Amino acid sequence: xxxxxxxxxxxxxxxxxxxxxxxxxxxxxxxxxxxxxxxxxxxxxxxxxxxxxxxxxxxxxxxxxxxxxxxxxxxxxxxxxxxxxxxxxxxxxxxxxxxxxxxxxxxxxxxxxxxxxxxxxxxxxxxxxxxxxxxxxxxxxxxxxxxxxxxxxxxxxxxxxxxxxxxxxxxxxxxxxxxxxxxxxxxxxxxxxxxxxxxxxxxxxxxxxxxxxxxxxxxxxxxxxxxxxxxxxxxxxxxxxxxxxxxxxxxxxxxxxxxxxxxxxxxxxxxxxxxxxxxxxxxxxxxxxxxxxxxxxxxxx
Numbered sequence: 001x002x003x004x005x006x007x008x009x010x011x012x013x014x015x016x017x018x019x020x021x022x023x024x025x026x027x028x029x030x031x032x033x034x035x036x037x038x039x040x041x042x043x044x045x046x047x048x049x050x051x052x053x054x055x056x057x058x059x060x061x062x063x064x065x066x067x068x069x070x071x072x073x074x075x076x077x078x079x080x081x082x083x084x085x086x087x088x089x090x091x092x093x094x095x096x097x098x099x100x101x102x103x104x105x106x107x108x109x110x111x112x113x114x115x116x117x118x119x120x121x122x123x124x125x126x127x128x129x130x131x132x133x134x135x136x137x138x139x140x141x142x143x144x145x146x147x148x149x150x151x152x153x154x155x156x157x158x159x160x161x162x163x164x165x166x167x168x169x170x171x172x173x174x175x176x177x178x179x180x181x182x183x184x185x186x187x188x189x190x191x192x193x194x195x196x197x198x199x200x201x202x203x204x205x206x207x208x209x210x211x212x213x214x215x216x217x218x219x220x221x222x223x224x225x226x227x228x229x230x231x232x233x234x235x236x237x238x239x240x241x242x243x244x245x246x247x248x249x250x251x252x253x254x255x256x257x258x259x260x261x262x263x264x265x266x267x268x269x270x271x272x273x274x275x276x277x278x279x280x281x282x283x284x285x286x287x288x289x290x291x292x293x294x295x296x297x298x299x300x301x
Contacts, residue, residue, distance in 0.1 A: 002035065003088060003089070003090060004035070004036055004037055004038040004088055004089040004090070005036045005037065005089060005090055005091065005110065005113050005114065006036065006037050006038070006089045006090070006091045006092070006093060006109065006110065006113060006176070007037075007038040007039075007040060007083075007087035007088060007089030007091070007092045007093070007179065008026055008030075008037060008038070008039050008040070008093050008095055008106075009040045009041075009042065009080075009083035009084070009086075009087055009092055009093070009094050009095065010022060010023070010026070010039075010040070010041045010042070010094075010095050010096075010097055011041075011042045011044065011076060011079040011080050011082075011083055011094065011096075011097075011172075012041060012042070012043055012044065012046065012050060012097040013043070013044035013045070013046050013050075013073055013076070013079075014044075014046040014047060014048050014050065015046075015048075015050070015097050015098065016046070016048045016049045016050045016052070016053050018097050018098045019041070019050060019053050019054075019097045020053045020056075020057075022095065022097045022098070023039075023041070023053070023057045023065070025101055026039055026095070027039070027057065027060065027061060027065075029101070029105075029106040029107075030106070033110065034061075034064050036110060036114075037089070037106075037110070038066070038087070038088050038089050039061070039064065039065050039066070040065070040066040040067070040068065040083060040086060040087070041054055041057075041065065041066070041067050041068070042068045042069075042070065042079050042082055042083050042086070043067070043068065043069045043070065044070050044072075044073045044074060044075075044076070044079045045069065045070045045071060045072040045073045045074075046073075051069060054067040054069075055067070066086075068082070068086065070082070074193075075193065075194070076172075076196065077192055077193050077194065077195055077196065077198045078193040080094055080172070080198065081186045081192060081193060084179065084182045084183055084186055085183065085186070087179050087182075089179060090113075090119075090178065090179060091113055091119075091125075091176050091177065091178055091179060092176065092177055092179045092182055093109070093173075093175075093176035093177075094172050094173065094175075094199075095172070095173045096171070096172040096173045098223060099171070099172070099173040099220050099221065099222055099223075100132075100220060100221040100223075101173070101219065101220050102217075102218060102219050102220055102221070105127070105215075105219040105220065108215065108217075108219075109125065109176060112125065112213065113125075118213075121153055121210050121211045122178065122210060122211045122212075122213065123155060123177065123178045123181045123206040123207065123209050123210025123211060123212065124155055124159070124175060124176070124177055124178075124181075124203055124206035124207045124210065124211075124212040124213070125175065125176040125177075125212075125213050125214075125215070126159075126162060126169070126174060126175050126203065126212060126213070126214045126215070127173070127174050127175070127176075127214075127215050127218075127219035127220055128142060128143060128144045128146060128169075128214065128215055128216055128217060128218045128219060129143050129169060129171070129173075129174055129218055129219060129220045129221065129222055130142060130143070130218045130220075130221050130222070131143065131168065131221075131222050131224050132221050132222070132223055132224060133223075133224050134223060134224065140166075140168075141218075142218055143165070143166045143168060143169045143218075144162060144165055144166065144169060144214065144216070145165070146214060146216040147216055148216050149213060149214065149215055149216050150213065150214040150216070151211065151212070151213050151214075152207075152211065152212050152213075153210070153211035153212075154207070154208070154210070154211065154212075155206070155207030155208065155210060155211055155212025156207055156208050156251075156252060156253060158207065158212045158214060159203065159204055159207035159208075159212055160253065160254070160257045162214060163200070163204075163257075163261065164257075167200070167241070170197075170199050170200035170203055171199055171222055172199050173220050173222070174199070174203075174220065175199065175202065175203045175206070177202060177203075177206045178206065178210065181205070181206050181209050181210060182202055182206065184205075184209070185201065185202055185205040185206065188205075189201065189247060191243070195240045195243060195244065196235070196236045196240050197236055197240035197241045197243070197244045198244070200241065200244050200245075201244040201247060201248065204244070204245075204248040204251065204253070205248070205251055208248070208251035208252050208253065209251075234271045234274060234275065235271070235275060235278060237265060237271070238265055238271035238279075238282060239271070239275075239278050239279075239281070239282045241261075241265060242261075242262045242265055242282060242285040242286065242289075243282070243285055245258050245261045245262050245285075246258070246262065246285045246288060246289070249292070254294075254298055255292045255293065255294045255295070255298060256294065256298060258289065258292065259289050259292055262285055262286060262289040263286065263289050263290070266286060
């Protein structure tokens with residue numbers, strides 16, 4: 001059997017109606033391209049009717065949809081890592097069950113990946129996105145102010161530019177990775193299984209190990225404050241994100257980029273008061289960032 005070009009993987013938990021809509025989008029967008037596109041769902045042990053939704057679409061696709069059900073909720077990062085391991089496609093696009101994917105985004109991605117010259121050293125495709133409030137109005141109509149597609153080989157400079165503009169762009173659905181590079185990233189950092197900022201890590205790692213392309217046209221809509229992880233916001237902001245950037249410092253990113261990405265989050269009194277044990281654990285990242293010095297090449301530039 002020929003390897004698919006792309007795996008669309010949807011990790012999900014306890015959102016049967018939203019998942020049903022997302023699978024309807026995916027199946028309709030794939031159309032008759034099942035030889036190029038693999039579709040998988042990993043259900044994180046949902047107690048609702050998610051298994052029924054998966055079974056429905058398994059039948060609708062004549063068994064083409066691959067469904068995995070975890071025995072219990074093992075958390076989104078671990079579920080995403082499971083999807084990466086199971087993906088058979090040359091590239092993998094992790095899609096959240098609640099993000100709205102714009103029309104023709106999949107067409108654009110498949111056209112891009114079908115060009116053997118373009119994808120030769122490609123490790124990361126990053127999508128521009130819009131942020132929509134729950135009342136339907138737009139909080140950010142375009143996260144990155146790019147009006148033409150951007151390409152960088154190596155990908156580090158473009159990742160740094162995107163991250164400086166908006167950390168919020170590094171969400172689950174906003175990146176597609178070369179599957180082998182994503183698997184290497186997961187293997188290199190077992191701690192990813194407990195870090196909710198893992199999409200930033202995966203994107204940064206991929207950009208450090210190949211070329212990166214950013215699509216200028218907004219490709220998805222993220223609904224503001226719809227995530228079930230909102231209560232963990234301080235942990236993500238003040239522990240998970242600094243940990244991710246510290247790890248990325250080992251992948252060739254400049255000190256001038258890493259230090260402010262970590263130290264800019266040092267206003268953490270709320271985090272310190274609410275989560276004193278995690279606060280103490282996170283101090284090592286801040287202290288290491290204080291001690292970081294530019295390399296000779298950076299100092300000379």
